[in-house]
Amino acid sequence: MTKIKETIQIVQYHDGLAKGIAKMWNLSRDSWGGDTRVMTEEQVKKKEANSDNIELYLAMDGEEIAGYCGLSEYKEDTGSLYIPLLNVRPDYHGEKIGKKLVLKALEKTIEMGWPRLDLYTWPGNTKAVPLYKKCGFFWEDRDDVTHLMNFIPQLINTPLLKPVFAELDWYDSSVRPIEVKPDGMKENGFTYYEYSWKNDGKFARVQVERTSRGISLIETDEFLLQIQMADHEIIEQVKQEFQIKFVNKTASPVSFKAAGSGNERVEYKVEKVLMVNDETIISEIVTVNPGEEPSAWKTHPHVSVNVWINGQECELKLGVFPVQPSKIEASYSGNLSFLNKVTSIDLEVKNNLKEDAEITIRIPEAEQVSLNNKEFSMNIPAGGRNTVSVPLTVKKHGFYQPVVEISAIKQDGFELKFEQELSVAFKGLGEKFGGETKDFWHIFNGLCQVKIRKRDLLMIAAKNNRKKQYLAFFPPKLGRPYSNEFTKKKPESVSWEVEDSSILLKIVQDSEEMQGLRLTQMVELYGDGIVQKWVEIENQSKEPHHDVAISSSIYHEQLERTYFPIDGQVIYFSENRFLEFGDIKPSSVTENWYFTESKPEPIGISWSTKTKAEPDGWQFSIEDEIGTLEPGDKSATEQITISIGAFKQWEDFRAFALESSSAEKMVTASELAFELNGVVAGPGSDFSAVLKTHRTSYLDGSLHVSVNEKELYKTVITTEEEKTSHSFGLDPKQFEPLSILEGKFTTAAMTTRLVELVLSPSGGVSYCSSTVAEFSTHEVTNGCITIKTAPNFYPGIFSVNVNGSEWLDTSFPEITAKSWWNPWAGGMKTVPSGLTAFSLMKEKNTAYHVEKLDLQGNTWSGLAVSTEINEHAQWKGVHYVQYYLMLPGVPLLVSFTEVKDNGGKNLSQESWNTDFFVSGTHLTDVSVNMTESQYTSKYRAGIEELPVALKTGSFISSESASERLYFVSDFYSDGPLAYTNKHAQQIMNPHSAMPGKNGMQTAPSFLVFDERALSARLLEKLRRIKF
Missing domain, CATH: 2.60.40.10 (Immunoglobulins)
Known part of the structure; x- marks a missing residue:
């Protein structure tokens, strides 16, 4: 064989080499399509501890790990080992390290007596394919995968071929043509792979038939031996002829014996003993009985005949496709x-x-x-x-x-x-039933269905019949070490039971590798789209089994618009770049769920907090520690829950996973986050920003930060710095009262625009009171906004004046009737649901100047409007306060409500209604403007009756003011609505109280006044402000 770099040594893995393996992977990213993920020592240790590798070979050059080659049992078929992963560090390419690793795996396969070694690659891997073929692999001609099979172990361990390989080196003497394309000689539906060797006048060739995975022809200088049939595709129960041909090329008679018999599916019998001088052909009949259709993934039904030539044995095989x-x-x-x-x-x-x-x-x-x-x-x-x-x-x-x-x-x-x-x-609504097809076991419940693929027990759950699905569960692995035995093993039984609200599928399998352990996969399907999956295990042996664990793996591709709980935050991975599990740092997942808004329906996955769950390459693994099982012991894993469209919002699914009675709303962070240490940058405050990636890659690119279109900061971050986050300080003096902080992060592959909203207060807030038309009024101004209330007139504020322009429509100081409303006062207010204007005016209403601290310690000033209800029967005893608050100099008004006394009333399920009326010099000066609308973009007030959904980012404009009014509803809003008719323009926001507050406080909503176009993405960042 050709010489390989002498300093390279092949060693077996141990944990002490994990750091070197991590370095190898991080230096090999360009070899895998420019992958930017970062591997750590700890990740390597976990991955290899849970691996089902029989061996892991590493190529070492001194202390450096130059190559990696795993060897495991092939899970798709019987009779083969498998190279799941092979890698050579790019700076060692050309040193024939890949060859040395493959040959080591091949050597171990031969040593263990396995007949075949398989691997997968990709068609464009033009560097590796010639290496694989030179090492004995054949590229199977298939559309679905790039699968290669190596039959050298079978040949080496065939007694009839041992004299051949005593004179011909299977590697160096090979004269097989090497081309980067699928292999195979096609004849009568059969595909044959041919090895050929030649050296010093010695010649041999061997053909392997694809579907039997066995030898169909051997030719040497001494003989030709072949098994053949007219057609690969044969009709069931119709007799077919097959032949064994033997040609003696020597001058001496040869002892020839052939023996073989079939099984229940393939019926034949061969029994011949004779001396052959020159040539003989043995013809026999084969009949294939009805059964399962063969799969391209597995060895087909076949004829198998043992032949002895002068006492040296070989097995001939020929696969068939019965139809x-x-x-x-x-x-x-x-x-x-x-x-x-x-x-x-x-x-x-x-x-x-x-x-x-x-x-x-x-x-x-x-x-x-x-x-x-x-x-x-x-x-x-x-x-x-x-x-x-x-x-x-x-x-x-x-x-x-x-x-x-x-x-x-x-x-x-x-x-x-x-x-x-x-x-x-x-399928029918509410109908539960199970069934079996040639490829799957099925259960159905209403719109939903689960199917288990017979070939490998892959589980698929969906609401439709599409062949292509993006979510699947692999069969459980039993360990440790973990094994894929259940992907190839037929179940002992499959059954389903119809319950009151669900249908339960049971798949029973007995382990061969951990003798006596019986696993029962349980899959329960509910009609609303909930699937629960777990495994029951029983020790039926007479010996204890220690350290038993069960691992379940999820495959989920095209993860778009996905939410993952990472490092205490909920991270949103956008639809622009699909998420793969390998993009997430394993130790960073901090809660027991993830959720994706994928089509055709959103999908959520949750697991027990008692299990260990983490990304594992392209899979997501959930591991249960069972521990010791004494003889007769039974146990079960925790349940995994799959929601197929049962939950529409990630917040609701999170509450379900956390077993919380209410869904907490929160602002999500982006996968590439540009975060500030607050929304408010007060004078002299220590204000900073951080750029952080939540994918398993280092930051690598240039960062430019500007505020209000003026450059504020720039830097370059390189991979060599090994940073996943970069922090820098900001001077609040650079900010305007309402500033847009923009970042642009540019890598070699992409440009990401980042945006943040900063409130920078300056100056002060003044308060005064006066009497107008016999009403006591209270007024607060922050330098740009002035708000007024007269609580004895109406419990709300009647004026919001921004830089001299009035935005609220009011009847102050007289209560009137307008359009549908009587009495009507206009202005802005928040009231409990079911409480009318007449009733409100009967209650005790007061107002006062107030200062409130937000949760970040910033002081907000404004007005408090207090209402004590004593007359209304439903709400009697309730005392609540409306807050209208501002920061000095900032064109923003925040509003929320706090219940001071619930009067013994349970408020947890009650709702609140905030509304305000808008006008300019004339009502028709006002328009509601819709952003990102594919249809109407502008609605003018005062013309006709129109109800319009007011999405965040939409705004109200007035010809009487230069600013736009953006209304940002609170987290728990049912959706704000803009209603106009010929007489009024009303903005309504029905909402509920914050969960966990027992109905005692609503979340803040915001009125923002600014001349610029502010996006919904930017405005929603205000919801981080909490009191």
Whole structure:
């Protein structure tokens, strides 16, 4: 073999090498498409502790780790080991380290007696594919994956080939053509992979048939041995001939023996002993009985014959693809079915014969459906297909599984008769049932369904029938160390039970690697879209099992608009860049849930706080520690909950996961966060900002920060600094009263614009009182906004004047009637639900100047309007205060309500209504302006009656004022509404109290006055202000 760099040593993994492996991965990111994720020593230790690798080989150059190669048991098929991951550090490319690692894995496979070694790669991996092929791998020609198989271990361990490899080096003597494309010689539906060797006049070649994964031909200078058949695709229960051909190339007679017999699916028998002078052909009959359709992922049914040549043995194999004369697949295009309504199912009919045929399908009577026509005939060319629509009326929801009679009349008039079972699910609201198709086990409950793939026990939950789904659960792994044995092992039993509100699927499997342990997968499906999944385990052996653990893994691709609880915050990952689990630092997940607003419905996943859950590469793993199981002991994992559209908002799903009775609202942080240490930058305050990434990558780029379009700060951050966050100070003197702080972070790959809102108070707030028209009035001004109240006139504020322009419409000092309202005072107020203006005016209303501290310690000044209810029967005894607060010089008014005395009334479910009336010099001066609207963008007041939803970012303009009025509703708003008619423009905000406050306090809402266009994203940052 060619010489490999002598300083490279192949060693086995231990935890002491974890730091070096992390360094290797971080230096190898460009080899994996420019991945920017950062691997740590601790992550490596956790990953390898939970790995199902049999061995992990590392290429070491002194203290440096130059390469990585795992070796595990292949989970998709039997009879193979697998290289799950192979990597060589880029600065060691060209040193043949990859070759050395692959050959080491191959050597171990041979040593352990496994016949095959598999791996996956990607088609564009043009550097590695030639290496793989030179090391004995063949690239399987498939559309779904790039799968390579290596049969050298089988060949090396075949006694008949040992003399061959005594003279020919399987690596150096190879003359197999190496091309970067799928391999295989195709003949009569078979695909053959051919090895060939030549050296000093010595020659040998071996063919391996793809679907049997076995040797089908051996040719040397002494003989030719081959098993063959006319067609790979054969009709079930129809006798077919196969042949074993042997050619003796020597001058001496050869002892030849062949023996083999089939099984329940494949019936044949070979028993021959003879001496061969030159050539012999053995012909035998094989019949394949009905059974499961073979999968491209697994070894097919096959003929297997052991042959001895002069006493040296080899096994010949030839796979087949058994089919019926015609294949029929039934489908129903609808998601729900409706009783006693004519609909249809589609039957896709394929002619598997080698000639044209007339196919007739006869569908039997069934209680579940009513058929107009029970017989359908069609002429289909050889290998062709046709789709026929079958009209029917659904009489009963559930699995419709008729056994249909099929006849295929060939060109010579010969008729083949057979049966097939069709499977179609007719879902209905509230209907619970289970069923089985050729590929899946299913359970249904209303709109929702769960299916378990028979091939590998992959679980998929959805509300639709689409073949492509983005969320799946892998079968549980039992450990430690963990094993993938349950992906290949057929269940002992599968059953389902219908409960009152759910349907429960049970899958029972016995472990071979931990003898005596029986696992029962439990999947419970509720009609509202909730799926609960857990595992029950029992020790049926006579020996204890210690340190038992069970790991469940989630695969979830195209994670967009996703919320993850990270480092005590809720981080929002936008739809612009899909999230992968590997983007999240494992130790950073601080709560037991995540939620994605994906289409067609939002999905939430939660797990118990007793389990250990963390991202694990492209999977998300949830681990339960079972501990010791004595003989006869039973235990169970904690439940994993999947919400398929049952929760629409992440806050509600979070409350469910945390078992909280109320959903707390909070401002989310971005995946690349530009955060300030407060919203308010007071004079002389220590004000700072931080740029932070919540993905597992280092900051690498230039940062430019400006305030009100003036550059304030700039810097360059490099990967070598190994920073995931960068902090810097800001001088509050640079800010205006309401400043927009903009950041632009530019990397080699992308530019991200970041924005923050800063309130910078200056000056003071003054208060005065006076008497107007016999009403005691109170007035507060902060230098740009002046607000006024007259509590004996009406419990609210009647004036908001901004820089000389009045924004509120009021009747002060006289109560009047206007349009629908009588009495009408206008202005702005917050009142309990169900309390009318008449009732309010009967109660005791007072006002006073007030100062309040927010939770960050900033002082806000303004007016408090107090109402003590003594007359109204429903609200008697309740005392509440409305606050209207400002910061000095800042064009912003905050409003919230606090209950001082609930009068013994339970307020937790009550709602509050805030409203205010807007006007200019004339009502028609006022317009409601919608941002980001695809339709109408502006509504003028005072023209016609119009109710309009007022989304954050929309604003009110007045021809009487230069500023815009932005209303930012509180977190618990039902959605503000702008209502106008010929007489008034009203803004209404129905809302509830803050959870956890027992109905005693509402969250703040804000009136912002500014000439600039302020986005919803910017304005929503005000909701971080709390009192």
